[in-house]
Amino acid sequence: RSHEIVENLKLHIKEAGMSDTVQVLTTGCFGFCEKGPIVKILPDNTFYVQVKPEDAKEIVAEHVVKGRKVERLLYVDPATTDCVSDSKHMEFYKKQMRVALRNCGFIDPENIDEYIARDGYAALGTVLTMTQQEVIDEVKKAGLRGRGGGGFPTGLKWEFAYKNQSDQKYVVCNADEGDPGAFMDRSILEGDPNSIVEAMAICGYAIGANKGLVYIRAEYPLAVKRLEIAIDQARNYGLLGENILGTAFSFDIEIKFGAGAFVCGEETALIHSMEGMRGEPTTKPPFPAESGYWNKPTNVNNVETFANVPVIFLKGADWFSKIGTEKSKGTKVFALAGKINNVGLIEVPMGITLREVIYDIGGGIKDGKKFKAVQTGGPSGGCLTEKDLDTPIDFDNLIAKGSMMGSGGMIVMDETDCMPAVAKFYLEFTEEESCGKCTPCRVGTKRLCEILTKIVEGKGTMEDLDTLKELSAAIKDTALCGLGQTAPNPVLSTLEAFEDEYLAHVRDHK
Ligand code: FMN
Structure with missing residues (x-):
């Protein structure tokens, strides 16, 4: 349906003779899945929801040509019952903070120029003027922890791979995302693939690797396509390949496909799968940082972990570490699903409570029913209940409560669930x-x-x-x-x- 909306908008804009001045762009996900498809009109930030292909004609005739908002398509915020035209004023977005998702919904993910226009690749430029140890120290200082489930400190992991001497090292991006109900990594790759390419290059420089691999499930064709485009465009701009930005650093990325086995998201199984073996795990140690892909030092990070990396160098480790709780810095992306009014993809500062997520952002339980539990951490996690609603969400609190952050699946259950x-x-x-x-x-x-x-x-x-x-x-x-x-x-x-x-x-x- 979204494709039809795009085609119809283009057609009516052409018919109105405005093709030279008005552009129609496809972006990544806005997060508010419950209200999709969404059309946003810039520069006035009008946010139209649940748009149908046949609405395109009216949007163009009224809004684009005459500058009058189409009231019936504007989102009505239940908190205020006002028609709101700007996402900043919606309850769903108010408590969110977009760091990993900063570009999703804002740029055309198939055009590297749009990424560059929003400071894309500036972080890589900065990093290439630093020493490897300085880069690692900045990531350590930011307090970034792995978003793939374990919450291991990212800077420390990079340091292990950096210190393990070898003629060849690898950077791996884990885009396997096998948890039921999870679509965080997919949305990042579909909405902002360039940020992952840039982050992997930064990691390659820090640990001394010239080769990166993205392990992605083949069931994510749009994410794959956009990643391929981002890699090609980066190569054409000299941001991947030999002597990046005229320095001695060379780095390139290859895509490897998974076939949708949950266990292949586990890093040792993932590495075996990339080597063409059965996707089975092995005991650790040795950890991949010591002996990974083809037994060489390999740094494995999750997509969302990587998405945070350029921001640390753009805004500084101090800025990043001010967000969140004492031991869990930054934000976390959650796929909010189940018996909740506002199903969608959200990004919140660590330390926010479950109550805020479920009631303020999620809009409460569907059909006015009573909240019973929320499963966090997917099949590896556990359920949190009424008594946990005011617990600040971070890695350690969720473990203490018998669940875990996991990669970010959040499935809400109501009183009728057994x-x-x-x-x-x-x-x-x-x-x-x-x-x-x-x-x-x-x-x-x-x-x-x-x-x-x-x-x-x-x-x-x-x-x-x-x-x-x-x-x-x-x-x-x-x-x-x-x-x-x-x-x-x-x-x-x-x-x-x-x-x-x-x-x-x-x-x-x-
Ligand atoms: N990490 C991911 O990033 N994506 C996955 O889909 C994923 N699936 C996993 C499945 C299983 C059964 C287990 C045990 C672990 C999984 N992990 C997954 C965690 C990885 O083993 C690894 O810890 C992670 O990719 C490291 O990245 P991070 O430090 O950035 O979190």
Whole structure:
């Protein structure tokens, strides 16, 4: 539908004889998915929502030609019941802060000139005047932590790869994004691919690598296309390739495709998959920074982690580290989904509370129902409940609450959701996605699923509940990689918060 809207807008602008003065551009995602497709008219920032292809004629005739806003397409903010024409005044955007998503929705992602016009590649220019250690120190000082799930300090990871001497090193961007309901990385790559290319070059310079690889799932064709365009355009401008910006630094990027296996997002499995082997994890150490792609020092970072890097050099580590909490700096992008009014992609400063996210940004629970829980961290995470609503969201707080930040999936549940069934949903996913290499994960997730199915169908016993707890603890302790080690989390956290619901399902509970 969006393509049709673009075509119709172009057609009517042409018919109005305004093609020379009015441009129609396709951008990346604005984040407000619930209200899409969105058309924004600049320079007056009019924000039209749920636009249909047939609305293009009226938008052109009224707004573009006569300068009159089309009231019926303007967003009505439920907080004020006002028609709002500027995203800055919408409840959905008010508490957001766009750092990683800074260019999404603002630039044509297929035109490097637009990225450059918004300070694109200025960070790389600055970095190339610094020493490698200075670059690493700036990232450390910013306090950036990996957005792919683990929250490992990025500067420290770069330092490990930098200090490991080798004739060849690699930079890998992890764009596998396999969590159900997650689309953060996809939106960044579709909306601002140049920022990832620039960040990977900065990382390459810092650690001493001349080759970058993006591992991306083949199910993301638009992200792939835009990344390919960004890489080609950067090469044409001398921003990738030999002697970048006339310096001795050379760096280029290749794209590698994944086939949509969740486990291939785990960095060692990802590296094996890129080498043409089975996508199975191996034990760490050695970490990729020591022995990664073809056994060479390799720095693996997530897409969103990379998206933050140029900003650190544009605005400074001090600016960046002022955002967020003491140990979690900057912002986090979340894919807000489930039983919430404003489904969409949001970016918020770390330290914001769940209540602010769910009620102020998310607009509350759908159909006026009661909030029950929110699953953060996807299949590896856990559920947070009413009592956690005022907890500031950061890496450490979420872990302390029995969940985790993960890569940014946030699925909201209402009073009608059955929590053992929610746990079963996630376990079915991990069972299906287990690579089968280690027994605790291969067999353990299968057994957990069987027990959960019995419980959900009302056929479980108290003994089954005990086995569920025991087996979950055993899998956590013994599985080979993060997939298995975290697979029982949805069971354990729902058991902890909603044991009464499990008991109500069990046959022999008195
Ligand atoms: N990291 C990602 O960036 N994207 C993924 O899709 C992803 N999937 C993962 C799946 C599993 C089962 C596990 C255990 C880990 C996954 N990770 C994923 C984390 C990576 O192993 C790795 O820690 C991350 O890419 C490092 O980047 P960061 O430091 O920038 O977060």
